[in-house]
Amino acid sequence: MSELKFEECLARLEQIVAALESGNLPLEESLKVFEEGVALARHCGRYLEDAERRIEMLAKDDAGALTTRPFAAPADEEL
Amino acid sequence: MPGERAVLTVSGLTERLKALVEDKFPIVWVEGEISNFKIYSSGHGYFTLKDANAQIRAVLFRNRARRIRFEPGDGLHVLAMGSVEVYPQRGEYQLVVELLEPRGLGALQLAFEQLKARLSAEGLFDPARKRALPRYPRTIGIVTSPSGAAIRDMLRVIGRRFGELHIVLAPCRVQGDGAADEVAQGIRDLNALGDVDVILVGRGGGSLEDLWAFNEEAVARAIVASKAPVISAVGHEVDVTIADFVADLRAPTPSAAAELVVREKQAIVEAVADLDHRLHRAIGHRLEHERRRMAALADRRVLTDPARPLRDLHRRVDHARARLARAIEALVRRAAHRVELATAGLRSASPRARLGHDRHRHERLEARLRLELARVVGGGRHRLHVVAGRLDSLSPLAVLGRGYSLTRAADGTIVRSARQVREGDDVKVLLQQGELDCRVNATREPNERA
Numbered sequence: 001m002s003e004l005k006f007e008e009c010l011a012r013l014e015q016i017v018a019a020l021e022s023g024n025l026p027l028e029e030s031l032k033v034f035e036e037g038v039a040l041a042r043h044c045g046r047y048l049e050d051a052e053r054r055i056e057m058l059a060k061d062d063a064g065a066l067t068t069r070p071f072a073a074p075a076d077e078e079l
Numbered sequence: 080m081p082g083e084r085a086v087l088t089v090s091g092l093t094e095r096l097k098a099l100v101e102d103k104f105p106i107v108w109v110e111g112e113i114s115n116f117k118i119y120s121s122g123h124g125y126f127t128l129k130d131a132n133a134q135i136r137a138v139l140f141r142n143r144a145r146r147i148r149f150e151p152g153d154g155l156h157v158l159a160m161g162s163v164e165v166y167p168q169r170g171e172y173q174l175v176v177e178l179l180e181p182r183g184l185g186a187l188q189l190a191f192e193q194l195k196a197r198l199s200a201e202g203l204f205d206p207a208r209k210r211a212l213p214r215y216p217r218t219i220g221i222v223t224s225p226s227g228a229a230i231r232d233m234l235r236v237i238g239r240r241f242g243e244l245h246i247v248l249a250p251c252r253v254q255g256d257g258a259a260d261e262v263a264q265g266i267r268d269l270n271a272l273g274d275v276d277v278i279l280v281g282r283g284g285g286s287l288e289d290l291w292a293f294n295e296e297a298v299a300r301a302i303v304a305s306k307a308p309v310i311s312a313v314g315h316e317v318d319v320t321i322a323d324f325v326a327d328l329r330a331p332t333p334s335a336a337a338e339l340v341v342r343e344k345q346a347i348v349e350a351v352a353d354l355d356h357r358l359h360r361a362i363g364h365r366l367e368h369e370r371r372r373m374a375a376l377a378d379r380r381v382l383t384d385p386a387r388p389l390r391d392l393h394r395r396v397d398h399a400r401a402r403l404a405r406a407i408e409a410l411v412r413r414a415a416h417r418v419e420l421a422t423a424g425l426r427s428a429s430p431r432a433r434l435g436h437d438r439h440r441h442e443r444l445e446a447r448l449r450l451e452l453a454r455v456v457g458g459g460r461h462r463l464h465v466v467a468g469r470l471d472s473l474s475p476l477a478v479l480g481r482g483y484s485l486t487r488a489a490d491g492t493i494v495r496s497a498r499q500v501r502e503g504d505d506v507k508v509l510l511q512q513g514e515l516d517c518r519v520n521a522t523r524e525p526n527e528r529a
Contacts, residue, residue, distance in 0.1 A: 006215055010347075013354050020361035027369055034362040041355035048215065048348050049243055055234065057225060057248045058268050066272055071225065071248050 006047050013040040090167065097165035100172060104163040109135070109174060110182065113155045118144070124151060128159060128174060136173035137161070147179050148190035148291075156182040187287055191294050194321055198296075203303050209327045210308040213276040215347050216340055218245040220269035220278040220307065222262055225250040228283035229312065229333035236337035244344065247275060253282035258292035263301035270306050278305060279336045280322060281312030293320035302326055312336035479511040497522045 016037040019025055025033065057071035087095070111128035118124045122141030127134050137159060139151065151157070160178040165171070181189040198204065219237070223229045225248060237244055249265030252258045262280065269275045280302065282290070292298060293313045302309045302325045311326035312333040323329040330336035479485065486494040487507050494500055500519050508515040 010215075010351065010354075013351075013358070017354050017357045017361060020358065020365065023361075023365060023368070027365070030362060030365050034358065037354075037358040041351060041358060044351045045348075045355070048217075048344070048351060053238075053243055053245075055246045055248070057250055058265070058272065066268055068247060068272075071246075 006044060009040050009044050009047075013037055013044060016040070093165065093167040093170065097167060100163050100165050106160065106162055106177075107174070108158060108160050110158050111135075111156075113151055113157055114153050116151050116153050126151065126153075128157070135163075136171060137176050138173055139176045139179065143177060147186070149181055149186050150190070150193050151179055158182055187291065187294070191321065194294065194296055194299070195324065198299055198321065198325065203299065204324045212308055212310070212328060212339065212343055214343060216244065216276040216344055218247065218275050219340055220247050220249060220272070220275040222249045222251060222265035222269065222278060222280045223282055223333070224253045227253060229253075229281050232283070232332070232334040233279065233312075233337040236334050237341055244341070247272065253292060254285065254289045255292075259295035259297045262292055263297040266298075266301040266305050266309070270304075275307045277340060278307045278309045279312055279330075279333070279340070280309055280326070281330075281333050281336060282314065283333065284314040284318065290314050290318055290320055293322040295321070298322050299325045310336045310339060479509065482511075485509040497524060 016033045019033060020030060020037070055071045056068035059067050059069050061067050109128060111130050111134075114127045114129055114134075116124060116126040122144065124139035124144050126137050126139070128137045129135070139147070158180045159174060159176045160180075161174045161176040163172055164175050166173070180186050202208065221230060221233060223233075230248060234246070237246065247269060249269050251261035251265045253262065266278060266280060269278050280293075280298070282293070290313055293311070299321050302311070302322060308327040309325075310328045310330050311320065311322040312330040312335065313320045313322055314332075316331035319329075328339065330339055485508070487509065488494055488500060489505050489507075492499070494506060500506060500522060502519050502521055504519045506517050506519060508517055
């Protein structure tokens, strides 16, 4: 899911929550959008939390193309 | 004597002057105001340095010009260091500038002010140009030294606060010659990599010279050209660089920049969690509301007694039917009554009926008469009885018994006055016992008493 898609998901989720909170939807419609909202919330949460923690450093290969390789943070000996 | 005169050629004189001047002023510091500054395509700069009473031509060769951080310009008061050189071909001397320092402000300070003014005039500091930070950063680019304090501080903050971020470091030198170009290249590389949501550019604290790369135009231009929003994080809070002015956001320190990024991320994670919570709460409320409504409905007749509406309908139909029947009945009855009345009228109007009727009446009257008669006779008899007693006491015969008599005329009328009879009339006098036939001898009025 791209950020744009994520943004759309979140906007839709916000819309659903607002609609449900207004209490103006018919019951059947409420249950339908609730289901949609649950799926969206799960989607959004996964998007945010699935990004694994990864620290890399840019490098250039022999041909000068950009690559990345793992980066270890400098030691904190001064701290 | 002409032979004794030492005659110099122009060249000779110039050579001697050149030697004299250049020996005398190999290095000189001279203070003045720049005017007529021009840079030629060769990269060399030419200008005049002057004060109130004099001027001297000056040249700033390309290789020296590059080292000067500010831009020499007309009206600028400077301290120039260089040597005085004479150009025999043109009969001129000029100051060959090795170093140019602005008077008043330091050179770096001046350079800073100049670049700031120029970029500002271009509109690069315009708040409208600044992009918002990504609301949902996942990949963070960092342009700094891989061994500096900045990367260590940033990773520590990110690790402590919120780990789930992909970090790509573009390693570069952050001070010294060429550092600015490396920083600018790092920004471009991260953009080229794509998929970087935000770029942090910076370094830890240091002197103005140490931070200088971030005051250079190359860095400013790279930041302006970056597709991803850029957060500048140079030195300490008090250090303000050109990079800070063009960046989309200035963080006071590298740690603060990392905080900003993770805070955004944390905020959005919390926002999603909040939406999820509100979503469930809203549907919970809704369902509870529906349950209550249902309970309220269940208490109503229509649900406790589903046949009720049908029965009501039946009842209404029955009611209507009954009313109809009654109406018809009444109608019939009224009609029957009218027929009856008419029939009765007819019957009573017929002679036979009348005869019967009359006979009946007659009989009734007769009976009443008889009854009445009996009553009257009965009553009369009784009254007679009573009256007979009274009559007895009042009977003139009884009065006669007390010696009185009763005189009647011939026609039988009782004579109460002498005027009722005349002389010679026959009268009968009734006594208690017997009767006398008498003749009137004389009549006398009461006042004529004898």
